[in-house]
Amino acid sequence: MSGRHTEEHIHTVEGTDPHLFVEVHEPAEGTDTGLRPVLLLHGFSSSTKLNWGDTGWISTLKSAGRRVITVDLPGHGQSSSPEDLDSYSPSRIRADLLQIVADAGARPVRAGDPASGLDVIGYSLGSRLAWEFGATQPELVHRLVLGGPNKEDPLASFDLAAAQRYLADGTPIEDESTAGLLKMAQLLPSNDLFALLSLIEAIKGEPFDPAEAVPHMPMLLVAGDKDERAVTMPELASIAARAGGMVEQLLVPGRNHSNAVTSRVFKDAAVAFLGV
Amino acid sequence: MAEISFPLPDLGEGLIEATVLDWLVSPGDQVERNQPLVELETSKSALELPSPQAGKVIRIHGAPGETINVGEPLVVFEVPDNTAGIVGTVPQDDAPKRRVRLSAVLDED
């Protein structure tokens, strides 16, 4: 894996270091566009490697001359799994992200300076975090690309008690969404289930309300046309549009929530949308 | 020219098959090592498979939506079978060129 490993950075947020695994990937040699860095935020039960590395996103962005910042969410990938619930809350994660991108060199948008600001690409849960990050950091975030987005976080309706019963004694889970998400989490032996359940619990404490804080920067919403988790994408788009932002939507033909992410159509659209 | 078949590799964590989402190359394309070849989906994730080597693609296996088992042929490359080692070039046997002519009277004793 190329990239500079910045785990030695020592800035703490709220007095604690969340030990998130951060990498900065420099543009492919000779391609540097001089544009602002791109922050990638992966989905639930995924990781930088699965969501962005194996799918070709990092190499695509690097080849497009972009500097890329990746971070594994707490309890995911190579990040540690903190024991305290607070480390998993979306608000705390947003604070950590702010510190990480600042350490990686992102600076507030300045008119006429293409190197200033930060573009953010999220997928699924990462899109929710990106939406909120954009809404709360209007001076920093330049543009957003949200993949597989949903106006309500499916994790908020996750039946935590049923999941814990299932894990304890195998009692079947009635709620289909909960059962599906848990199955997805269990498929990867490397996943830390305790950490993932902590994340869900923390998210339930701070459910997604897109209307509460709406990002005003231009955004591109992308989902597979078979993505059942993103059927509310048009509603999200209209929330953003009502708030005055420029919103584009793209449906990837034939793709669903789990396989839209590799799509060339998605990547090409994102690179073009952010390449200004 | 030699053909080198690249079978579907083990994509990790005990997966035995993958479904083709989309091919990013076509037969006849010259690809570089690490260039994305194909989008695949497994039961766990979707991914882009980079080319293990440089060469010309001559066959691809599996239309979008089809499933391929680990170990089955995925793509066949054509590579020159006379590449030099780590240094140097492969010499060509050109038609012999001469300036000198033999002019001798052989005394056959």
Added chain:
Amino acid sequence: MSESTTAILEAAAATETQSVKLSMQQALNRALDEILSNDPKTVVFGEDCGQLGGVFRITDGLQAKHGGSRVFDTPLAESGILGMSVGLAMAGFHPIPEVQFDGFAYPAINQIVCQIARMNYRSRGTLPMPITLRVPSFGGIRAPEHHGESLEALFAHVPGLKVVSPSDPHDAYHLLKYAASRPDPVIFMEPKSRYWQKGDVGTSDGGTLTGARVVRPGRHLTLVAWGAMVARCLQVAELAAEDGIDVEVLDLRWLKPIDAEALATSVGKTRRAVVVHEAPLTSGLGAEVAQLITQSCFDTLKAPVERVTGFDVPYPSGDLEDEYIPNIDRILLGIQRVLEYRRG
């Protein structure tokens, strides 16, 4: 081994044909494969010989087929590779080490000259050294320094070593198998500029594997050569035929022991000889060959034996390679000098 090579070999086996068309690369690869299959004491190793299959792919696929304990990579240290070969031979193995390029035999000279060549002697025959040292040799591929050298005279001068160099895929296949089956150390010099040209390899019968081989019969003059120079001499012979001169080409093959009888027979018939080699002139094997011919054919020789060779300069860079390696015109001029010679 590439898929196409395998296919060719399988097709050949299926139809029981007596010969297959292979490059020298493929022929050597196949010979090593068979040696490993037939002799459980054989081990093949060197820098990048395992996983990569050697920089010239001579050991391609052998590790996968025969396992990492029989075909393996070593650290980058030629003296270590050859010294280890001595110990393996002492333990009853039949090592086939590779020195990646001829110029890197120099760091191993101590082990080759002081140990491999002498252990049988030192131990009064109780510790034979059945080691076949493969050395990609000679120039012709525009390689950097130390990647093209002609060390045959150096090796041939060392008591206890045998030296052989094949000139085509057929001989490469059979001579390698033969060398590996012998109890003495053999320096196996592979003409790297000939690795890629294909030729018929008769798989059932290698013919006589000791001594020299007449690759083109002729009446008027003998061209003596080995390794990559054999192909060039064959081209020269065809051109000479256009001028009415019938040239015999003798591929010496074994540079130690040299087949003095074959020299005597050939030159006894043609009465004229030119010896061609890439190595520098002075104290090159051409001198040895000329002496052997003079010894046996002095009375009937029509002219002194001519030598067309490289010069007494370090092997030059690729751009000057064609100036250094005997070319067609220089060989023709050598022939002309012999033809023009008149006594007294």
Added chain:
Amino acid sequence: MDSLLPVVAAADAAPLSPGQLRELYSLMAAVRYLDTSAVAWQRQGIIPGYAPELGQEAAQVGSAYALDTARDFAFPTYREMGVARTMGVDMVAYMSTHKATWHGGMYDPVASRLAPIQAVVAGSVLHAVGWAHGQTLSGEDGVALSYFGDGASSQGDVHEAMNFAAVMKAPVVFFIQNNGWAISVPTERQVAGGSVAARAAGYGIPGIQVDGNDVVAVHEATRNAFAHCRAGNGPVVVEAMTYRRGPHSTADDPGRYRSLDDERIDAGTDPLERLRERLLAEGVADEAFLTAAHQAARAEEEAIRAGIEALGPRPGNEMFDFVFQETTPALENQATRWREESEHV
């Protein structure tokens, strides 16, 4: 002396028995007597030259005593007479190398498990690695014991050997007799990094230093190293700190590079004397045993000297006979020519 070896290596080895301690003394006495006699032989014109190992008896006997000639193999240089004697090599056949009878000596290296005598001092270190790797490939449990000195440790082949052995986890004991001198150059101007054993760390293998004048300590260290190798843990470096009490060879004059006072101070206690005092103090042996050991050593030396004196030159045809397993026409011709022109029958 510090050791990085796992304790497990020595756990199942009993301490040396009184009988073994007495045997070590007998061996050292025989070696001492033969060594000093060989210097005299040279003065008397019986042999043209000799490389004494006076003072290194404990290092040589103690280490070779740990070797199992049924499965192990030793790789000497040219100063390992004590090793040969301990391994039970025919000493007339061994000493014949110093008679200039045959380079590698007349003994059978395969049967005796001692490689031919070797003048390129680091050359055989790589052979030990190759032989040891052969044990791994054959699934056998033999260990190679490679002898060399502080001088040889400067050779590149020693580095290549240690690196190869470490990479391949070859069962080799690199046994260094650091006798303080590489002919005229003292260790401090020969060995950088403090010691040869210290280099082992760079290869990730255990390196131990041992008092090379204490035969029991040498033996235990070597025995532990063998156990470490045999257990599949890869190579070990053992550096026995000793002192070359004599000259480099019978042609060498140490007075040109060290004084008698230096020798007295640096050599420490004579290893044979040390063992003698220990045996007496522990009641393992009495004066009668010691006297008998010295008498046996003298008798042995006399028999070996008689054998050496009786040893005529080898027939000249052997020059040709052992070059190859399969001779060549050219060599046959030369042998014929030699017979016709030079053989005095």
